[in-house]
Amino acid sequence: MARLGRPPTPSPLKILRGETRPSRLNRTEPRPTKGRPHMPADMSEAAKVIWRRVLHDYRATGVITPVDGYVLRVFCEAAARYAHASRLLDESGPLIRGARRGERVKSPLHQVVRDNADLVRAFGGELGLTPTSRTRLTGGGEPEPDPAEEFLHGRFGT
Numbered sequence: 279m280a281r282l283g284r285p286p287t288p289s290p291l292k293i294l295r296g297e298t299r300p301s302r303l304n305r306t307e308p309r310p311t312k313g314r315p316h317m318p319a320d321m322s323e324a325a326k327v328i329w330r331r332v333l334h335d336y337r338a339t340g341v342i343t344p345v346d347g348y349v350l351r352v353f354c355e356a357a358a359r360y361a362h363a364s365r366l367l368d369e370s371g372p373l374i375r376g377a378r379r380g381e382r383v384k385s386p387l388h389q390v391v392r393d394n395a396d397l398v399r400a401f402g403g404e405l406g407l408t409p410t411s412r413t414r415l416t417g418g419g420e421p422e423p424d425p426a427e428e429f430l431h432g433r434f435g436t
Contacts (some may be wrong), residue, residue, distance in 0.1 A: 291406060296341060312340065315347030324358035325351075330405065341406050356397035358411055363390040 287295075289303045297303065314337070317329050329350065336342050342350060367387040376383040402408045 290341065294341065294406075310343040310345040313344050315342065315344045315350055318347075318351055319349065322357065322358055324361065325354040328354040328357050332405075336406075339406075346405065349404055353398060353401035353405060353407070356394045356401065360391060360394035360398055361388050362393060367391055 286351050289305075289307050292303060314333055317326060321329065323374075332350065332354070333342065367385060370385060371388065372385055372388065373382040374385045375381070399408060
C-alpha cells in the first residue's frame with residue numbers, strides 16, 4: 279500500500295542541512311557502511327562518466343554510501359539514456375512520418391526523453407542531486423551558533 283505525503287528525510291541529510299535539534303533526528307535509524315559504492319562493470323560508458331562525476335562531486339558529503347549503488351546506477355543510466363534520446367530527438371525533429379499513410383506524427387523519442395527525465399528527477403532527489411535538494415545541504419561542518427542560544431547560555435549559564 280502506498281504511503282501518503284513526503285517520505286521522511288534521512289538523519290544524515292538532516293544534519294547536512296543544519297538540523298541541530300536532537301528531537302528531530304532518528305537515533306535508531308540504520309546507518310549504512312561508510313564508503314563509496316562500486317561501479318558496475320556492465321554499465322554503458324556514458325553512465326560510467328556520470329557515475330564518476332557524481333561520486334567525485336559528492337565525495338566529501340558522505341550522503342552516497344555503498345548501499346546506494348543500485349539507486350545511483352538507475353540515476354546514471356537514466357541520465358545517459360536521457361542525453362542520448364535527447365540528441366536523437368534533436369537530430370530527427372519532433373515529428374516523423376507515420377507508418378500507415380505517411381502522415382506526420384509525434385516522435386516516440388518524446389516519451390523516451392520524458393520517461394528518463396522523470397527517472398533522473400526522482401532518483402536524483404532521493405540521492406540529494408537535484409537543485410532543490412542540493413540547496414538544503416550544507417558543507418557538513420559545524421553549524422553557525424544561534425545568537426539566541428548564546429544569549430540564553432551566557433545569561434542563565436545552562
